[in-house]
Amino acid sequence: MQYDMLLLRFGEITVKGRNRSRFEKAALAHVQDLLKAYPATEIKKEYGRIYVVLHGEPAAKIIDLLKNVFGVTSISPVKVANSEIEEITAQAVSFIESMNIAKETTFKLNARRVWKKFPVSSHDMNQIISSPILKACSHLKVDVRNPEIELRIEVREQGTYLFSEVVPAAGGFPRGTNGKAMLLLSGGIDSPVAGWSAMRRGLEIECVHFHSYPFTSKKAEEKVIDLAQVLSGYYGQIKLHLVPFTEIQTTLAQGKHDSVMITLMRRAMLRIASALAERNNALALVTGDSLGQVASQTLASMNVIGRATTLPILRPLVTTDKEEIVSLAQQIGTYELSILPYEDCCTLFVPRSPSTNPNLHVIEKIEAALPQLDEQINEAVSGTETIMIRPGEAVIRRSEAEPVVQDKWF
16 A cells, blocks of 8 residues: 555653653654655654655655654554545545455444534544445454454544554653763673663663773674664664773772672773763763672662762663563664674673672772772773764774764863
């Protein structure tokens, strides 16, 4: 079927009162950005909805693109008819016939007269239009309570919309409407999913990755860049901060406090991420912690690690289990990258028996005995390379002839 238009619906932003227009404008801007690749399309905005007039552009490809727009809960491809009962009826019959529906499929017609000057009531339209549909498609069975197919008809002054399919979309809040946070992005399965979940709640994210070259390979770094590129596909563009962590990790490893090595590492990471957050006007940190998954994600460990920063730590996955996280990673397209076998800094110096119940006083005492740690953290912040990741674009690195995209403070 050649559809004329797409209907995009909003979700919870419709209950935002006076702030509603701000959320809707952000969603509209996101749709406009994505549709630059389809210049023939035309965007129309109505209260609580966005319409995309296709003008011959492919509906299926554009739906695949727009279903990732945060704030949009569902999309329906629409046929448009003039608001005259004869044409509406003819279009409705043609619509159902084109669906090649199997025998005994249950069916319901749901007509609604939004334009109150239309001379036929909603109730009468259901009767007038159903009869020719059932005559043309005698194998259909009417079921008004739980139909397999529901043809919806909305009569408006500018035209009548006919649609049946409802494609689920990302939902949540439009991009960047709830502030900015720094995502601690490893090469694993969890943190990219946490980043996507944070973006879905309206957060702008900047990614922070810690690398331990030459202990970790450049392949591990490239893998993280690829993961950030997948995330940028949901947002438009994302900054990635690549933090040199080798010196800090070496210092911590030489301390011979094996059981709390992970705790010490993560506290140092939070301190660096907090400094980057302050300089980039971010108000929170996002991590991929899932309660109880590993030693550093027990409640006691998260408490001691979290004391290293005064910023709020957002943990979108904290109550989800691994199967749920893997399923979401597959859905958003990060899973196949995450399982590539390249070690990151978190897999180095991992003790055989990490503490699941670290003591804050002991941890602070160990850190106080490492006077070089503060200086190394400052050096790591200063030595951070920042690159801009855009979907489908090659990444420009600092080592190349062209200057990298960096913040003003560098």
